[in-house]
Amino acid sequence: MSQRVLVLGGGIAGTAAAIALARRGHPVTVVERDPPPADPTADPFLHWPRRGVPQFRLPHGFSARARNLLLRHAPDVLARLRANGVEEMNLFKRLIPEDQWVAADDTFTNVWARRAVFELALRLTAEEEPGVEFRCPAVVNGLRFDWTSAGPRVASVRLADGDVLTADVVLDCLGQRSPMSRWLAAEGIRVPTEVQDCETVYYSRYFRFTDTCELPRTSVATLRGEFADGWFIGFPGDHDTYAFSFECHPDNRNARALRHTSIWEAVARGIPALAPWVDPANGTPLEGVQVMAGNRSLRRRYVIDGQPVVLGLLSAGDSLCASNPAYGWGSAMALTYAFAAGEAVDVGGGDPVATALAYDAATAREADAVYRESASMDRARIYRITGQPVPDEDKAEMARQDLISAALSGGVLHDLELGRAFNRRVNLVGPADAVLDGTDLVRHAERLRTPA
Structure with missing residues (x-):
């Protein structure tokens, strides 16, 4: 009908x-x-x-x-x-x-x-x-x-x-x-x-690879880590484009300066993992800093x-x-x-x-x-x-999240089954909460986190 x-x-x-x-x-x-x-x-x-x-x-x-x-x-x-x-x-x-x-x-x-x-x-x-x-x-x-x-x-x-x-x-x-x-x-x-407030502000920029860039282009998808004021993560794009986003807590006053292009670039150049990717010899910016808060x-x-x-x-x-x-x-x-x-x-x-x-x-x-x-x-x-401090009513869930984070981040490149579990989670291949969906896999993750 x-x-x-x-x-x-x-x-x-x-x-x-x-x-x-x-x-x-x-x-x-x-x-x-x-x-x-x-x-x-x-x-x-x-x-x-x-x-x-x-x-x-x-x-x-x-x-x-x-x-x-x-x-x-x-x-x-x-x-x-x-x-x-x-x-x-x-x-x-x-x-x-x-x-x-x-x-x-x-x-x-x-x-x-x-x-x-x-x-x-x-x-x-x-x-x-x-x-x-x-x-x-x-x-x-x-x-x-x-x-x-x-x-x-x-x-x-x-x-x-x-x-x-x-x-x-x-x-x-x-x-x-x-x-x-x-x-x-x-x-x-x-x-x-x-x-629930995410309590995160994003400061992002897109780039396009230069014709002479020799960086391994797929590697941008694996670039993530911490810096003094938060975290950074890389994103691959289409037509030789890629992006980086700085993720910072809204109460971090130092991070607010990242909305200025010159500061954003200076911080990126100061992070060894990012420095080559923001080098003008390798990437040309498509725009200024894009800011998003209130997530x-x-x-x-x-x-x-x-x-x-x-x-x-x-x-x-x-x-x-x-x-x-x-x-x-x-x-x-x-x-x-x-x-x-x-x-x-x-x-x-x-x-x-x-x-x-x-x-x-x-x-x-x-x-x-x-x-x-x-x-x-x-x-x-x-x-x-x-x-x-973690409230008592949240301790069990935080312990679960800690296991997921520690086991998957540590085992994803070294253990095939945890690697597949990591990919199921980030790619939502199945429900979001089914990442360690088996007793054997949980025990395996715990052993990797705390080896004998």
């Missing part, structure tokens, strides 16, 4: 959902506040203004899960990326002898792209899809409801220009700062939400005790569950929710209760796991760098 769908937000979750829904026969309108790319052939990182997406020009990791989902649900998007020169890489298989490969190792292949390039491939594919219409630039500023015996139902969406768009299903892809909870609260509809892990719940709190509304991407960007899970989970939404609308068959329950059944377990793992890793880092 065809359903009219409004997708609010044209980022990764929104465009992927539009593709998935339209291919199932549902007419889709995507409402997006930013204009489309003026020239789809130009580098979107430099020429596509996306002011509504604060992380648009920050480094992103497109994990193996993201690639695997595209292979299954939208292989033409992956083909478009390949045709545009975007590389796929399996570092795990590169690091171990070929005679030790197993078939499951293929699931660790990821996509090396900047957010702008990845999103443009989704956008162009969605624009070509029959049944998908874009309204942009357009801003949503409210909802209208029908009150039914089954509960409140979103009936239409009000735009800032006064237009009212009706739909059978509204998909909220407006990000972790989505106003949806506020709009629902104004109608007396409560959306339970868990939030939170977040989980919103729209089904409580088996009952939807509102009908006709699904939430996807960071609107549903946001994690610390440093872990690189956001884009993969955005695609997970987007394709699940397409299936749920089909399963629901026009019944809003059945649709909401089908979507929750498909997404809740993993959304909970991503939130818990992101929040736990953040708390472990916050306790460590601030010197806060």
Whole structure:
């Protein structure tokens, strides 16, 4: 049964959902506040203004899960990326002898792209899809409801220009700062939400390799470590681009100077692992320092005790569950929710209760796991760098996180099974909390951490 769908937000979750829904026969309108790319052939990182997406020009990791989902649900998007020169890489298989490969190792292949390039491939594919219409630039500023015996139902969406768009299903892809909870609260509809501040500020820059650079280009993906004021991490990109991000605690006053290009460069040159990569002989900056603060892990719940709190509304991407960007899970989970939404609308068959329950059944377990793992890793880092004592109620989880961190970071290059466990975790090949998912593997990790 065809359903009219409004997708609010044209980022990764929104465009992927539009593709998935339209291919199932549902007419889709995507409402997006930013204009489309003026020239789809130009580098979107430099020429596509996306002011509504604060992380648009920050480094992103497109994990193996993201690639695997595209292979299954939208292989033409992956083909478009390949045709545009975007590389796929399996570092795990590169690091171990070929005679030790197993078939499951293929699931660790990821996509090396900047957010702008990845999103443009989704956008162009969605624009070509029959049944998908874009309204942009357009801003949503409210909802209208029908009150039914089954509960409140979103009936239409009000735009800032006064237009009212009706739909059978509204998909909220407006990000972790989505106003949806506020709009629902104004109608007396409560959306339970868990939030934990990541307590991290990111200072990032992108570079492009020079023609004469002789650095091993795949090595940028393995560059990570500590410096005086926080951590650094490298990100591979498309078309000979790469990035570094400094991650610092917001209370670190010294780190705030990293927003200035000259200071950022001086700090990078002072870190031996990074110095060659920021040398003008090897890399040319694409832009100044990009700063992002106010990051939170977040989980919103729209089904409580088996009952939807509102009908006709699904939430996807960071609107549903946001994690610390440093872990690189956001884009993969955005695609997970987007394709699940397409299936749920089909399963629901026009019944809003059945649709909401089908979507929750498909997404809740993993959304909970991503939130818990992101929040736990953040708390472990916050306790460590601030010197806060670990509360009794958190000691067991912190011991678990310590085992994961110590065993995987120490064993990933020296033990195949821990290496595979590490890759399953960082690539979300399986649920986020299933990293050491066996008694034997746990014991093995403990032995490596505390050798006899």
